[in-house]
Amino acid sequence: MLTQEENDLLTQVGPGTPGGELLRRYWHPVAVSAELTHEHPTRFVRILGEDLVLFKDKSGRVGLLADHCSHRGASLLYGRVEERGISCAYHGWLYDCEGNILETPPERNDAIMRSVKHTAYPVRKFIGLYWAYLGPSPMPVIPPYDIWVRKDGTRKITVRPVLDCNWFQPMENSADSPHLEILHQAVSGREAPANTTRGFIDDVESYDYHVEEWGALIKTRVYKNGEVDHHPLIFPNVLRVGNRTQIRVPIDDTHTWHVVVAFTPTEDGSIVEDVEDLPFSYDPPYKDPPDARYPSARNKMDTVPQQDYMVWETQGAVANRTAEHLSFGDRGVVLLRNVLRENIERVQAGLDPLGLVRDPDLAMIDTNLDESIEMERRGRPVGSRAGRAANTRDT
Ligand code: FES
Ligand SMILES: [Fe+2]
Structure with a gap:
């Protein structure tokens, strides 16, 4: 029998929880690779309590970004992919796979582009799955079982x-x-x-x-x-x-x-x-x-x-x-x-x-x-x- 605190320790996975921090030390699969295509270039991913969007841009790069746009929070699931990344459907803010903001229509706001980094996580394709790493640097590798x-x-x-x-x-x-x-x-x-x-x-x-x-x-x-x-x-x-x-x-x-x-x-x-x-x-x-x-x-x-x-x-x-x-x-x-x-x-x-x-x-x-x-x-x-x-x- 555990106390409630002990049960929480073993089961909570969100950011900042002790269990969530442990789980963030490992790579985790987030999607079947065959399901991310040029016809369907975005997928919603919820993992470890975080809402994210997996996308493949028109250059073939794959990124995993926080779902809510850094501008005013629309979902990037509906973003339009282009060569340089994914562009929010609402006002067109453009993100690359590392979460850099490349454009801020309608104007070009250099201050925001310099100071704001959208949450982005590294992605690897391995055994037919996309894997993500949500932990601190340096990244480990996916174990070669x-x-x-x-x-x-x-x-x-x-x-x-x-x-x-x-x-x-x-x-x-x-x-x-x-x-x-x-x-x-x-x-x-x-x-x-x-x-x-x-x-x-x-x-x-x-x-x-x-x-x-x-x-x-x-x-x-x-x-x-x-x-x-x-x-x-x-x-x-x-x-x-x-x-x-x-x-x-x-x-x-x-x-x-x-x-x-x-x-x-x-x-x-x-x-x-x-x-x-x-x-x-x-x-x-x-x-x-x-x-x-x-x-x-x-x-x-x-x-x-x-x-x-x-x-x-x-x-x-x-x-x-x-x-x-x-x-x-x-x-x-x-x-x-x-x-x-x-x-x-x-x-x-x-x-x-x-x-x-x-x-x-x-x-x-x-x-x-x-x-x-x-x-x-x-x-x-x-x-x-x-x-x-x-x-x-x-x-
Ligand atoms: S909410 Fe995404 S560009 Fe405005
Ligand atoms: Fe069983």
């Missing part, structure tokens, strides 16, 4: 529905191993367990958790038949499970963008040439009506991701951790909270947090991807009650 940089395979992107709750709920879930055997016991195609309260929990001998210094909390699950599954929660907001990374980008305190990047290696290890943009798709809504919150909305429960969304969202827009009762089975969650708190404190002390990479030449980071892919190919051991073919895809 194997699943993101290996060249012997193909990637695709799935955008899940916007999650109507705080980002730390899916992350706690990713450090909560026992829920797999209980919550996900009844995915379609899988034979029901004998006891629905215990689900498939008795197939598991033990759960363990530890932190690795490259930036991950590793969950280990030892099954009674001797098989072992371990995969990383990559701090702070990525789950790598099987051949996928689930990236949970905080939109604000009560909404989270959930984008999945999957990697499929070639059978023979052959190298696949980089492509400009990756194939992508959107998952249909997980609840009805799609824009309502629990309890007005009814969550679907047919698939593992839908089941996860149900528990994440019904914990509340921000889970009330002042009213919880943790047990031994929640020790992964407790460890993750401690890691988050410690790293918030590291940032407050002027230090780099866990997993931050500054070396652009750092060798590929091994997340134990091959073993996870092999494990998923075989299917998780599920005892005698259900076959391997009915493997769940855990989160």
